[in-house]
Amino acid sequence: MPADLPYSPFESSSDLLRRWRRLSRAIARLGAPVCTLLFAACISAGSLGLTALFLKLNGASQMGDAFWISLLVPLPMTLVFGGITFVLIIALENSRSHLDQLAMTDALTGIPNRRRFTLTARREIELAHRHHLPLALLSLDIDRFKLINDAYGHAVGDQVLVEVSRRCRRVLRTTDILARWGGEEFVILLPNTPSDHAHQLAERLRLAVAKSHQLLVQQQPVWVTVSIGAAGIAPGEAATLEALLQTADEALYHAKNSGRDQVFSAAWAAKRSGARA
Ligand SMILES: Nc1nc2c(ncn2[C@@H]2O[C@H](COP(=O)(O)OP(=O)(O)OP(=O)(O)O)[C@@H](O)[C@H]2O)c(=O)[nH]1
Numbered sequence: 001m002p003a004d005l006p007y008s009p010f011e012s013s014s015d016l017l018r019r020w021r022r023l024s025r026a027i028a029r030l031g032a033p034v035c036t037l038l039f040a041a042c043i044s045a046g047s048l049g050l051t052a053l054f055l056k057l058n059g060a061s062q063m064g065d066a067f068w069i070s071l072l073v074p075l076p077m078t079l080v081f082g083g084i085t086f087v088l089i090i091a092l093e094n095s096r097s098h099l100d101q102l103a104m105t106d107a108l109t110g111i112p113n114r115r116r117f118t119l120t121a122r123r124e125i126e127l128a129h130r131h132h133l134p135l136a137l138l139s140l141d142i143d144r145f146k147l148i149n150d151a152y153g154h155a156v157g158d159q160v161l162v163e164v165s166r167r168c169r170r171v172l173r174t175t176d177i178l179a180r181w182g183g184e185e186f187v188i189l190l191p192n193t194p195s196d197h198a199h200q201l202a203e204r205l206r207l208a209v210a211k212s213h214q215l216l217v218q219q220q221p222v223w224v225t226v227s228i229g230a231a232g233i234a235p236g237e238a239a240t241l242e243a244l245l246q247t248a249d250e251a252l253y254h255a256k257n258s259g260r261d262q263v264f265s266a267a268w269a270a271k272r273s274g275a276r277a
Contacts, residue, residue: 040081103115140205141228202228
């Protein structure tokens, strides 16, 4: 698994965009009504000061004039500018959550990207440990993807990635987390899933992709298979995401070396060799 190939649309974005997101996050923390009130207070104070200056320079003839002018000038200004600020802050907040969503999603397949997977998986692993639940992680890699790109072109390769993620999603539960790790590699976190169930599920994923060994992409038949490595933690067992990824990766490497188009499960293999001994 290439550890140095993160995929995020924001890793290449400009500093300006990052600053914009930071500013909008700070505003969001305060909330639109508080920001608007603060802004309106500044506008009121400013326009009151200007009105007072105007009155002083022009020498208001009567106290009544001074009272009405100081009330009528700042009030509409505050309302207009306060309203504009409120609308702008709401628009800013919407664009911020849209940007956050983009930063966590793989642009090609629409599934979570590596960053989102890492955040969610760490939390799920901690929860599994705290509640004594099993958990499994699958590392899925398209076989000989380079040949697909070379034979059909990059656009078809991209469509294959989309179709593989779609097929996987159809097999998985809504609580399972499928993400694109990078390139032609996907990772799947299976909360509350013992290792033998994870192995069976991985087999179903493999068959779902290889079903009739044919994917129709842009009206062209493309033969696709995947290899899957599985790793798991037993109830109460402590593990880090890095350790799980490494074990799943080693299992994937084994599946590739054993001929591809197969599942290799670290826990399942250990159990089998234990039973044989
Ligand atoms: N179309 C397309 N290709 C990609 C993308 N990301 C990575 N690739 C290609 O995926 C290929 C991966 O090739 P390899 O790492 O050699 O692996 P492989 O050909 O799948 O071989 P095995 O994994 O050993 O079965 C490379 O040619 C990359 O250019 C992408 O987003 N779209």
